[in-house]
Structures are given as C-alpha cells and as structure tokens.
Amino acid sequence: MEESDERKAPDVRFGQALFRQRRRAGRTQEALAGHISCSSGHISHVENGRRPLSEADVSKVDDFLGAGGRLIRVYGDLYEPENVDWLGQLHELQAEADVIREYHNSIFPGVVQRAGYAEAVFKSGSSWLSAEEVADSVKLRLERSAVVLGAGGPEYHVVMDDIVLHRPVACPGIMKDQIDATIELAESGRIMLQLHGWDQLPNPGLDGPYSILMSAGAPDLVHVESIYGGQTTDDPLSVRRFGVLFSRLQANARSPGSSVALLKEWSEKYGRSARSA
Structure with a gap:
C-alpha cells in the first residue's frame, strides 16, 4: 500500500494549507522550522501530511506566516470537530479537489445555485434567520461557488433527482432562472449533469445528498450532508461504497444530453407559469 493511503485526512488537509500559506508568505521550510525550534524535515513531513503539527505551534506558525488566523481556523475545523463550520469545511475540500x-435528491446543489434560488432555500430551511443573515448567507454561497466553478477549479459531475424540478422551492420566475443557469453551465462543459428519474427504481440515493471528493495528493473523501450538519470520512470502505452508489445512480440516470433537454422543457413550463402569474 502506498504511503499516501495511510495518511490521515486532517493531517493531509492541514499540510496542504500550511504549504500554500508558506509559499504565499515567501518563507522557506528552514525559516519556519527555526521559528518554532524544530527541523526542516519535520516541517516537510507536516506539509506532506505524514505528521501533525503540534497544537502549541499553530498560533506561532500562523503569526510567522502572516495568515491572519486562517491556519488557526483550519486547524480547529480539522482537529476539533465539535467546532467545525461544516459548510466552510466543505467549501475548502471542494476548492482543493481535482474531481x-x-x-442531490431534493434541491439544486449549492455549487450551481443562483441568488434567488439560494435565498429561497435559506428562508425555507432556516426560517429563524433574519433578512440580513439570509443575505449574508446567499452572498457567501455565491462567492464559494465562484471559487469552485472558476478557472482551474475541479471537474464537477452532479446527478440530481427529477424531484428538484417537480417540486419548486420558489416562484416560477426564480425556478426558470435557476434552471437556465444550470443549462448554461452544462452546455458550456463546465459541469457534467445527469437527471435521475424520480420514478426510476431502485433508487440508490434515497438516503440523501453526498459528495465524493478526489485529489491527486490526498486520500479520497466522502461528505454526507444535511441542512443542519455534515460528516466527512476518508475511510476506504466508506468511500468505495459511496462510489458504487454513485456509479449506479449515474448508470440509471439520463444521459447528459437528455438531461439538458429535460431541463429546457421545464424552463419553458416555468416560463409559461411566470408569464401567466
């Protein structure tokens, strides 16, 4: 078994963050090692995910590299799960992934959501949020989506259940806008999208939404989410099982071309409803 397979996901993720911040700050491994009184070899091992950085050294490293607290937050998210901002962690994992x-079995995924659709989702699922909090959440979601879908971002393949079309979360105009934006992404080649028939049996996706994130320099991960929280694991058996589920969903779903054609049909339906409203 390759050594990379034996590394722990938190060590690998923090090592990647440390490496990027050190390069951004223009510091060498030797300089960083001298600042926290360790060997440059130890820093190399930390950056490669082979050893964890001591918790006592995190704030020193963050200050030395001018990270503004980012490395402290990353460390806390990875090693103190009770304090995890799971949406923020998911965004970090998505931005770092290659594939x-x-x-998604109920709504358009956050990566492709437009402002109006995202606002409706937040209002429906988090009715306790103030108007200002909803606006801030929408703004953050769009910023994170732009990173994932931007140039050099990961390959993105999504399978959605037909129910996302049959059950609107907002008025017809907003639904049409969301569908049209998704069509544009699919036809541009930036994403690969397939729709899984809502009456297609058996349905391997009944347990809810999840993501499989693959990176060349880190273990593959599975992230299972809900509106209230998310769980991430790099356990090889779990990753393999979810990979099998996704393959079955993909095999039973419509082709990308047929999926886009269906999206266009629903865009016309919502367009007619919006005009008659």
Missing part, C-alpha cells in the same frame, strides 16, 4: 462527484 467532485455529487448527488
């Missing part, structure tokens, strides 16, 4: 394979 994202995602399934």
